[in-house]
Amino acid sequence: MNHPERRTSGPRRDLLAAGLAALLVTAAVVVGRAVEGSDGSLHVNWPPLYAVWDPHVGPGTPAALAVAVAVVAHGPVLAARLPWRALLAAAWAASTAWIWSLALVDGWHRGVAVRLTTKYEYLQVVDRFADIPATLRDYTQYILLGEPGAYHWPAHTAGHPPAAPLTFVLLDRIGLGGGGWAGAFVITAGSTAVIAVLITLKALGDEASARRAAPFLVLAPAAVWMGTSADGYFAAVAAWLTALLALAATRTVRRPALAACAAGLLYGLLCYLSYGLTLFAVIAAGVLVLARTVRPLPYFVAGALVVPAVFTAFGFNWWEAYHLLVERYYQGAGGVRPYWYWIWVNPACTVLIAGLATVAGVRRAAGSSPGAVRRWRAGASTAADRVAGLALAALLAVAVADASGMSKAETERIWLPFAVLLLTATALLPERGRRLWLTAQAALALAVNHLLLTGW
Numbered sequence: 001m002n003h004p005e006r007r008t009s010g011p012r013r014d015l016l017a018a019g020l021a022a023l024l025v026t027a028a029v030v031v032g033r034a035v036e037g038s039d040g041s042l043h044v045n046w047p048p049l050y051a052v053w054d055p056h057v058g059p060g061t062p063a064a065l066a067v068a069v070a071v072v073a074h075g076p077v078l079a080a081r082l083p084w085r086a087l088l089a090a091a092w093a094a095s096t097a098w099i100w101s102l103a104l105v106d107g108w109h110r111g112v113a114v115r116l117t118t119k120y121e122y123l124q125v126v127d128r129f130a131d132i133p134a135t136l137r138d139y140t141q142y143i144l145l146g147e148p149g150a151y152h153w154p155a156h157t158a159g160h161p162p163a164a165p166l167t168f169v170l171l172d173r174i175g176l177g178g179g180g181w182a183g184a185f186v187i188t189a190g191s192t193a194v195i196a197v198l199i200t201l202k203a204l205g206d207e208a209s210a211r212r213a214a215p216f217l218v219l220a221p222a223a224v225w226m227g228t229s230a231d232g233y234f235a236a237v238a239a240w241l242t243a244l245l246a247l248a249a250t251r252t253v254r255r256p257a258l259a260a261c262a263a264g265l266l267y268g269l270l271c272y273l274s275y276g277l278t279l280f281a282v283i284a285a286g287v288l289v290l291a292r293t294v295r296p297l298p299y300f301v302a303g304a305l306v307v308p309a310v311f312t313a314f315g316f317n318w319w320e321a322y323h324l325l326v327e328r329y330y331q332g333a334g335g336v337r338p339y340w341y342w343i344w345v346n347p348a349c350t351v352l353i354a355g356l357a358t359v360a361g362v363r364r365a366a367g368s369s370p371g372a373v374r375r376w377r378a379g380a381s382t383a384a385d386r387v388a389g390l391a392l393a394a395l396l397a398v399a400v401a402d403a404s405g406m407s408k409a410e411t412e413r414i415w416l417p418f419a420v421l422l423l424t425a426t427a428l429l430p431e432r433g434r435r436l437w438l439t440a441q442a443a444l445a446l447a448v449n450h451l452l453l454t455g456w
Contacts, residue, residue: 011433013367014360018440021351021359028348035341043333043409046452048345049352050410054453058111060104061450067098068219068442075215076434084207087214088195094218096191103187103227105449112183115228115456120155122165122230123182129169136162137315143324145331156230158328162316163272163307164230183228190232193420194218196239201424203246204290204390206383209427215438216426221445222353222419229413229456234273238280238417241266245284245300249291260296264303270417272307275322276406277417279397286393290386292379326406334408342408349411350398353419355444357437361425365391368428384428391425394418413456 025048032047045052071094082090103111117123129135139162142153152158157165168182176185194217201210226232244263247253267284270277288294308318329335351359365388372385398418401407407414429437448454 011430014363014429017363018356018359021348021356024344025348025351028345031341032345035338041336041338042341043337048349048409049412049448049452050455051452052455053451055451056105056453057450058105058107060101060106060111063097063101064105064446064449067094067101068446070094071098071215071219072435072438072442075218075438079211079214084202087211088198091194091198091214091218092191095194095223096187098218099187099191099223099227099232102223102445102449103183106453108180110453112187112228113179115179116168116182116186116230117179122154122156122168123179124154125157125165126169126172126177129166132166132169133314136311139316140321140324143321144328155332159325160274161272161318161321162311163269164234164274167230167233167273186230186233187227189236190226190416191236193226193232193236193239196236196243197420197424199243200239200246200390200421201387201427203243203250203252204287205387205427209383209387209424212429212434213424213427215434216355216357216441217420217423219438219441219445220353220420220423221355221441221448222416222423224445224449224454225353225413225416225456229416231274231413231416231456234270234277235417235420237266237270237273238277238283239420241270241280242283242287242421245287245296246291248296248299249287249293256296257299260299261303263296264300265306266303267300268304268307271304272311272318274414275325276401276404276414279401280417282397282400283390283393283418283421286389286396290376290381290389290393292376292381329406334406337408339405339408343402343405346402346407346409346411346415347398350415350419350422352444352448353412353416354422355441357426357429357441358419358422360437361428362391362395362422364388364428365425387424387427391422391428394421394424398422410456412454 028048032042036042036044036047044050078090079087105111142151143158145152171177171181171185197217198210198214201213241263244259244266248256248260248263253259267280270280288297368388369392372381372388375381375385398415401415
């Protein structure tokens with residue numbers, strides 16, 4: 001008789017999961033176009049994405065195709081053979097090339113230079129931070145939509161704590177002002193997430209798991225939105241805090257207490273970059289559970305208090321701002337967008353940023369979870385068990401964000417920090433068929449970027 005866990009590992013089940021995910025995306029498009037055409041309540045031009053239909057090619061097209069072909073053809077072999085440090089450098093270089101080439105499909109001006117300068121974006125408020133302490137004290141006064149003609153923060157500034165706009169203010173102060181530098185910063189920072197995730201996989205799982213996932217991390221469809229959405233930068237901060245905490249929890253770093261403190265520092269920063277990314281506490285808890293330790297927790301908490309203490313000392317009240325944001329959310333599109341649609345369509349957006357290979361990997365993670373839990377209780381977890389647990393922790397964070405009702409649409413960029421960790425599930429895919437899954441990942445990203453003009 002077959003072992004019950006073996007029945008969950010077949011390629012046919014992977015293909016079935018991927019097929020169901022593709023049907024979910026199709027349903028999201030069909031139903032979304034009908035709803036948007038009927039009453040316009042979705043506030044997206046090409047449901048479920050914040051995008052418009054615009055088939056096009058651009059200067060980045062040849063480079064994007066070349067990167068895709070090179071990674072599919074040679075990525076798995078190089079990932080298996082390169083020395084570890086060379087693999088980290090190669091993965092970063094390839095990820096950077098992939099993100100840049102996809103961004104440049106829309107051209108330098110439209111794809112990079114003006115993305116962060118629109119009326120919704122952070123660069124619109126740089127001049128209002130001439131006196132940073134005074135602006136932080138008054139930050140909450142401009143969140144709500146007031147009387148016609150009264151000043152209020154643009155959508156993204158109002159929707160995020162001040163560390164997000166302050167990042168671009170500080171870039172401007174050191175001479176890197178304007179949309180071009182902002183876009184370059186976001187892409188450069190965001191591309192480092194691949195290094196952090198590989199370090200996490202090696203620390204929490206094993207080096208073989210990291211090597212198997214590396215080509216998938218490079219060719220992630222999420223790269224379409226990593227350049228040049230500020231959420232790509234947030235994703236890098238989230239990925240590095242996870243890596244540092246994993247190193248501390250597994251004591252695979254020379255000074256685990258310092259690593260845990262640095263992870264906490266980044267978590268505190270993350271909470272002041274985006275209110276919703278407080279949910280990374282779920283993933284941080286998952287790391288500690290998988291490592292079977294709470295030893296890093298006091299150091300993590302100590303580090304996490306630093307950024308809130310600084311902003312509070314300057315007069316910014318996080319809780320007040322969050323409650324005002326909720327009120328503004330329902331003053332605008334958030335109060336119109338129907339919950340019944342987005343509760344099941346946000347996962348469709350996640351499929352588009354994580355790809356069908358990730359869906360197959362998550363299926364394997366979920367299928368193996370009963371046995372993994374038994375082995376964890378017995379203190380005999382395998383590397384694959386821990387990789388699966390990390391991916392499922394990211395999935396749980398996404399589920400909580402979805403159920404909250406504060407993520408209705410635009411999750412293709414908002415959930416980038418979760419998506420980069422969902423991609424770890426690709427390490428669970430079998431050797432056979434890996435190039436086909438990689439091809440599917442690349443094809444999805446290329447299709448989205450060339451058929452649609454995304455808003456982020």
